Amino acid sequence: MTGRFVQVALPLPLAASYTYRLPDALVARAAVGARVVVPVRQRELIGIVMAVDVPAPDVTARDVLAAPDDEPAVPATLLQTAEWIAGYYGAPIGLTLRAMLPAGMWGASKVVVKLLDAKRAPAGVAATLAEWLAQRGGEGAVSTAARALKRPLWDVAARMVDAGAVSLRVEPPDTSADSLSERVVILPDERPTLIEREELFRRRPRQRELYQAVEALGGRAPVKHLTERLGFGDALIRALAETGLVTVTREARFRDPFADSPAVPPPTTLTGDQAAALHAIGTLAPGEGALLFGVTGSGKT
Numbered sequence: 020m021t022g023r024f025v026q027v028a029l030p031l032p033l034a035a036s037y038t039y040r041l042p043d044a045l046v047a048r049a050a051v052g053a054r055v056v057v058p059v060r061q062r063e064l065i066g067i068v069m070a071v072d073v074p075a076p077d078v079t080a081r082d083v084l085a086a087p088d089d090e091p092a093v094p095a096t097l098l099q100t101a102e103w104i105a106g107y108y109g110a111p112i113g114l115t116l117r118a119m120l121p122a123g124m125w126g127a128s129k130v131v132v133k134l135l136d137a138k139r140a141p142a143g144v145a146a147t148l149a150e151w152l153a154q155r156g157g158e159g160a161v162s163t164a165a166r167a168l169k170r171p172l173w174d175v176a177a178r179m180v181d182a183g184a185v186s187l188r189v190e191p192p193d194t195s196a197d198s199l200s201e202r203v204v205i206l207p208d209e210r211p212t213l214i215e216r217e218e219l220f221r222r223r224p225r226q227r228e229l230y231q232a233v234e235a236l237g238g239r240a241p242v243k244h245l246t247e248r249l250g251f252g253d254a255l256i257r258a259l260a261e262t263g264l265v266t267v268t269r270e271a272r273f274r275d276p277f278a279d280s281p282a283v284p285p286p287t288t289l290t291g292d293q294a295a296a297l298h299a300i301g302t303l304a305p306g307e308g309a310l311l312f313g314v315t316g317s318g319k320t
Contacts, residue, residue, distance in 0.1 A: 027066040030117040052091030084173035
């Protein structure tokens with residue numbers, strides 16, 4: 020097979036990068052660090068170019084479909100860091116980059132073509148694509164357009180980009196379904212004085228306790244914490260919110276797999292074996308090392 024070839028890292032557990040043939044229309048855009056759209060089995064993924072002008076593979080290489088970036092999205096220094104980490108820890112380069120880069124930069128992200136100037140579209144399929152885009156408000160996903168026009172459009176989109184008729188952009192996948200949210204009770208910045216609280220909570224002692232609990236927690240507290248840990252009911256929280264003394268809102272929160280695990284305070288003294296190991300380490304000369312031997316859970320950390 021003749022032509023120019025590039026190595027592309029994909030966010031997959033692969034020992035090495037994939038090699039793809041680079042069409043002439045994409046040579047100027049598919050530099051090291053640039054994102055490219057490539058076929059992977061029966062789907063299309065966005066990967067990162069790791070090397071250009073590499074030797075042709077022994078098998079037939081598939082073509083790079085598109086290069087959406089005007090400039091490389093990943094700087095050379097970051098690629099070098101990723102390669103060092105992958106080599107040092109024996110990790111696939113694609114998974115290393117996946118851990119380093121925002122998920123929306125590559126992978127199953129969507130490539131959108133936007134109509135800039137229909138008059139610049141070449142005749143034929145390009146003109147048909149320009150008309151299709153105009154009917155859809157000026158833009159649409161390349162994959163959607165390909166299904167509508169019943170033919171691959173990556174080569175057409177590349178020619179239209181060169182002609183200044185369209186532009187390409189990458190839209191990250193919608194990750195909102197994976198995010199978590201929780202209800203939070205919040206006290207306002209301006210709060211009643213102690214005398215005013217006596218009047219407000221005179222006949223509502225449980226609301227007073229709830230109000231004071233939220234205040235002790237810094238003026239905001241998750242409803243789950245108040246109900247499950249402190250024993251306040253949902254009805255009580257709603258009743259306090261109806262007075263206007265607090266507000267209940269929903270906020271995004273990060274996943275914490277250890278949030279509900281009981282906290283175990285660290286030990287304050289060393290065991291005999293730990294003390295002996297620490298003493299031996301302390302006798303080492305600068306630059307010397309020692310192997311700390313012990314089974315899992317024996318107290319090495």
